[in-house]
Amino acid sequence: MKNSAAIIPVSSPECQKKSWKHELKNAFSNNRQLLEYLQIDKRAAPYEINESLDFPVRVPLSFAKRMKVGDPLDPLLLQVLANDIENQVVAGYGKDPLLEQGLSQPGLLHKYYGRVLFILSGSCAINCRYCFRRHFPYQTSADSYSNLQNNLDYVSSDTSISEVILSGGDPLLMGDQQLALLVNQLSEIPHVKQLRIHTRMPIVIPSRITEQLIELLAATRLITCLVVHTNHPNEIDDITGTQLQRLVQNGIPVLNQSVLLKDINNNSKTLALLSRRLFSYQILPYYLHLLDPVQGSAHFYESEANALVLIDSLRKSLPGFLVPRLAVERPGEKSKTILA
Numbered sequence: 001m002k003n004s005a006a007i008i009p010v011s012s013p014e015c016q017k018k019s020w021k022h023e024l025k026n027a028f029s030n031n032r033q034l035l036e037y038l039q040i041d042k043r044a045a046p047y048e049i050n051e052s053l054d055f056p057v058r059v060p061l062s063f064a065k066r067m068k069v070g071d072p073l074d075p076l077l078l079q080v081l082a083n084d085i086e087n088q089v090v091a092g093y094g095k096d097p098l099l100e101q102g103l104s105q106p107g108l109l110h111k112y113y114g115r116v117l118f119i120l121s122g123s124c125a126i127n128c129r130y131c132f133r134r135h136f137p138y139q140t141s142a143d144s145y146s147n148l149q150n151n152l153d154y155v156s157s158d159t160s161i162s163e164v165i166l167s168g169g170d171p172l173l174m175g176d177q178q179l180a181l182l183v184n185q186l187s188e189i190p191h192v193k194q195l196r197i198h199t200r201m202p203i204v205i206p207s208r209i210t211e212q213l214i215e216l217l218a219a220t221r222l223i224t225c226l227v228v229h230t231n232h233p234n235e236i237d238d239i240t241g242t243q244l245q246r247l248v249q250n251g252i253p254v255l256n257q258s259v260l261l262k263d264i265n266n267n268s269k270t271l272a273l274l275s276r277r278l279f280s281y282q283i284l285p286y287y288l289h290l291l292d293p294v295q296g297s298a299h300f301y302e303s304e305a306n307a308l309v310l311i312d313s314l315r316k317s318l319p320g321f322l323v324p325r326l327a328v329e330r331p332g333e334k335s336k337t338i339l340a
């Protein structure tokens with residue numbers, strides 16, 4: 001066990017009242033419900049809203065509660081509201097911007113040296129409109145869990161693999177028991193040293209950080225860290241931050257990655273506040289990604305030149321460790337490209 005002390009409890013009465021599965025099941029599943037809840041007339045939305053897109057609306061109540069009632073330009077709402085503009089065909093934007101489809105084997109991506117990524121689930125607790133995997137053919141590529149033995153064999157047979165990244169969709173859609181089984185199987189492969197979990201789930205539904213989850217991650221011999229995804233400081237309310245801090249206090253580092261999104265976080269004041277708010281719960285900023293050019297997301301685009309100016313401005317107002325690395329992923333390259 002990495003942390004020999006008992007699991008440090010932190011009371012979070014509101015978020016533990018209902019189970020995360022209940023919240024997931026009852027998420028808003030269309031624009032109309034969400035706008036009604038926020039008391040916003042659909043004619044006030046900045047774009048023509050659309051209910052018939054292939055990538056449906058999905059927003060749990062705990063995330064919607066952090067949006068401002070009556071504000072059609074709320075930065076959390078704009079990340080999830082499905083609209084007509086997503087149907088526009090824009091040059092340079094495609095369905096598979098990182099050329100991931102057909103890589104490696106079903107449920108597994110081996111893009112970079114020493115690391116493999118398990119695609120454990122074909123869905124998420126929230127559908128972010130800019131998602132680079134919004135067109136990923138999860139149904140035909142199958143998830144790691146249904147191909148588990150094949151993917152564990154793949155990792156076992158390649159001793160250069162020292163880190164396994166659980167991704168998706170969102171890997172924390174798996175229940176704790178299933179996850180515990182997988183973590184145990186990975187820990188039995190001697191050359192696997194690190195486990196990384198890429199998830200937005202604890203941001204969207206903070207009650208997903210259960211006692212059992214903390215126990216299983218704290219107990220494994222694998223060096224484990226959680227990488228969450230937050231774009232705007234309003235996403236981190238006290239319940240969310242406190243839940244994530246429980247992981248840190250039990251020896252599991254939490255890092256954050258963000259996507260640079262026009263009209264949401266493309267200004268230095270918002271990004272600086274995000275870094276400060278994350279760190280007030282011991283979470284460190286990791287990457288700020290340029291938008292991946294996925295079809296349907298062009299209205300979120302912010303240029304590389306403006307991003308560099310933003311990072312420069314952050315350096316002047318924050319200590320270095322709170323400035324995220326500006327990164328872009330270019331298909332076929334052996335690692336992410338760090339721009340600043």
Ligand code: SF4
Pocket residue numbers: 123124125126127128130131132133134168169170200229
């Ligand atoms: S949580 Fe991540 S993987 Fe899921 S829809 Fe949002 S950006 Fe995509």
